[in-house]
Amino acid sequence: MGIAGGIARQVALRLREKGHEVLGIDRRPWRDAPKGVQVFELDLRKRASEDVFRRHRPEAVVHMATVTSLVVPGEERYRINLGGTRAVFEHSQRYGVKHVVFVGRHTYYGAGPDSPMYHVEDEAPHALEHFPELSDLVAADLFASTALWRMPELTTTILRTCYTLGPSRQGTLASFLRGKRVPVVLGYDPLFQFLYEADFAEAVVTTVEKRPKGVFNVAGPPPLPLSFIVRETGRTPVPVPEPLLTRLLGRFGFPQLPRGALEHLKYPVVVDDRAFRKATGFNHEVDELETLRRYRALGA
Amino acid sequence: MSIFDEVGERVDRLELGFNALGVDKFGVSKRHLKIFLGALATLSRFYFRVQAHGIENVPKRGRAMLIGNHSGGVAFDGGMVLASMLLDMEPPRLAHAMVEKFLNATPIASQWTARTGQFVGLPEHAIQLLEDDRLLMVFPEGARGTAKLYKERFSLVDFGTGFMRLALQTKTPIVPFGFIGGGDALPTFHNSKALGKLVGAPYVPFTPWLLPVPIPAKLSVHYGEPLRFEGTGNEEDSVIIGHVEKVKEAVRALIEKGRGGA
Numbered sequence: 001m002g003i004a005g006g007i008a009r010q011v012a013l014r015l016r017e018k019g020h021e022v023l024g025i026d027r028r029p030w031r032d033a034p035k036g037v038q039v040f041e042l043d044l045r046k047r048a049s050e051d052v053f054r055r056h057r058p059e060a061v062v063h064m065a066t067v068t069s070l071v072v073p074g075e076e077r078y079r080i081n082l083g084g085t086r087a088v089f090e091h092s093q094r095y096g097v098k099h100v101v102f103v104g105r106h107t108y109y110g111a112g113p114d115s116p117m118y119h120v121e122d123e124a125p126h127a128l129e130h131f132p133e134l135s136d137l138v139a140a141d142l143f144a145s146t147a148l149w150r151m152p153e154l155t156t157t158i159l160r161t162c163y164t165l166g167p168s169r170q171g172t173l174a175s176f177l178r179g180k181r182v183p184v185v186l187g188y189d190p191l192f193q194f195l196y197e198a199d200f201a202e203a204v205v206t207t208v209e210k211r212p213k214g215v216f217n218v219a220g221p222p223p224l225p226l227s228f229i230v231r232e233t234g235r236t237p238v239p240v241p242e243p244l245l246t247r248l249l250g251r252f253g254f255p256q257l258p259r260g261a262l263e264h265l266k267y268p269v270v271v272d273d274r275a276f277r278k279a280t281g282f283n284h285e286v287d288e289l290e291t292l293r294r295y296r297a298l299g300a
Numbered sequence: 301m302s303i304f305d306e307v308g309e310r311v312d313r314l315e316l317g318f319n320a321l322g323v324d325k326f327g328v329s330k331r332h333l334k335i336f337l338g339a340l341a342t343l344s345r346f347y348f349r350v351q352a353h354g355i356e357n358v359p360k361r362g363r364a365m366l367i368g369n370h371s372g373g374v375a376f377d378g379g380m381v382l383a384s385m386l387l388d389m390e391p392p393r394l395a396h397a398m399v400e401k402f403l404n405a406t407p408i409a410s411q412w413t414a415r416t417g418q419f420v421g422l423p424e425h426a427i428q429l430l431e432d433d434r435l436l437m438v439f440p441e442g443a444r445g446t447a448k449l450y451k452e453r454f455s456l457v458d459f460g461t462g463f464m465r466l467a468l469q470t471k472t473p474i475v476p477f478g479f480i481g482g483g484d485a486l487p488t489f490h491n492s493k494a495l496g497k498l499v500g501a502p503y504v505p506f507t508p509w510l511l512p513v514p515i516p517a518k519l520s521v522h523y524g525e526p527l528r529f530e531g532t533g534n535e536e537d538s539v540i541i542g543h544v545e546k547v548k549e550a551v552r553a554l555i556e557k558g559r560g561g562a
Contacts, residue, residue: 113401113404113405113410113420114401114404114420114422116420116422116424116425116428117327117419117428118424118428185407186407186408187406187407187408187409187411188410188411189410189414189415190414191327191414222319222324223325223327224321224327225323225327225415228323241407242407267404267410268327268414288319289320289321
């Protein structure tokens with residue numbers, strides 16, 4: 001689900017490389033999809049999507065069709081993220097899917113001055129305290145988790161993944177690094193955890209193959225301070241006092257972000273991924289410095 | 301060799317698993333440590349002329365908790381212990397203090413505490429650091445300890461008990477220490493909570509010269525033999541309080557020893 005996204009395409013290609021037959025649903029097209037990857041240009045919440053499940057009876061479903069962009073209006077995000085997630089689980093249950101992987105975000109844990117580092121999976125979601133705009137993503141994560149007891153015949157895996165960086169240049173961190181100068185909050189320098197896109201794809205593929213049941217944090221190399229990430233990718237950090245940055249958001253070329261998003265530029269969201277590594281044997285291949293070096297080579 | 305060169309050389313020898321950019325898994329940065337600890341070492345050696353006694357009691361490697369008294373109206377005692385761990389230990393060690401939340405919420409302070417390993421005092425942080433075999437520094441008197449007035453400078457207020465549960469849970473030895481002289485360097489005759497509220501701190505101390513700036517009084521820190529307690533950390537309060545009292549007694553004895561030697 002959500003196969004046309006830049007990072008999801010890499011997951012699809014890697015699954016195909018490993019000999020899996022891949023079907024994808026997305027409202028967006030993937031015109032040059034390679035042989036072995038069949039794409040249905042459909043809305044996940046519409047009846048035609050259910051037909052794909054009915055006719056093809058997939059064995060495993062990877063749900064990446066969640067919208068994280070805060071530019072999309074809240075109501076629309078709720079419809080896609082919650083309505084879509086519900087449809088994925090209902091169709092999966094009805095048409096004999098064995099394994100559903102919900103790809104969520106580590107921002108579930110929230111960022112704040114008293115937020116600990118290295119969150120573990122059984123912590124409560126604190127994302128909404130300072131950043132209510134994330135409520136649909138948190139709700140989708142929690143709703144997906146209910147499948148663990150509501151649908152015992154299904155193996156459900158919830159992944160809370162850190163940021164990604166790579167050739168697709170998509171994702172929250174990549175959007176933030178767009179441009180040669182990157183605004184940061186003066187006097188704050190949070191740790192950011194990121195995974196090279198190919199490693200992210202491998203983590204999802206490993207999940208499909210190992211079928212671990214439960215909720216898992218997914219991360220790669222150790223985190224780095226934001227200022228180091230900005231510099232090592234060839235950008236220049238521009239520290240702006242918070243009260244000024246709040247007023248500049250959405251103006252003069254500054255990103256259009258809700259105020260709560262600034263908490264993520266002040267405090268870290270870092271997860272402990274040991275449970276995932278233990279359950280799947282996953283190991284990232286590209287370290288933090290190589291990830292940044294490759295991203296720098298792509299240009300600003 | 302200047303003090304900053306010496307600190308730089310010692311920071312380079314810290315065994316913290318730094319990556320090629322000089323950053324460890326908790327975000328501690330060599331570059332920031334050299335500046336931060338360089339400033340503290342300068343104060344320690346030339347301004348306060350801090351003397352450390354019993355440094356051999358601090359484990360060279362592996363997890364440990366430094367537990368001591370607050371001495372002085374602001375927590376510069378913690379800074380001097382940090383400098384002592386770097387300058388007096390062989391190999392040098394980085395002590396991680398557990399700091400108040402308001403520091404992490406304050407611009408600049410947030411950045412510097414994060415880059416120098418001085419994290420918000422959360423049980424999660426303490427456990428993560430100890431499980432990574434780090435050296436934790438805790439002042440169980442908390443902000444009530446720095447709020448002691450001049451006449452109370454050698455006394456101890458109630459110790460919190462959280463550190464003991466964490467020590468038991470992570471099987472960490474406790475190294476008690478007594479800090480002497482802070483009350484003379486920064487004698488407090490009044491604490492203004494109202495002013496503290498205005499600046500986002502628990503209180504603002506007033507000295508005879510009004511500003512909370514310490515004078516160059518001679519300071520000393522006395523480390524005691526490690527104390528080890530058996531348990532899981534889930535014991536009843538009465539058991540935990542009994543253990544805490546033993547630590548408090550050890551700290552009190554070290555303060556008395558320090559006063560006698562001063």
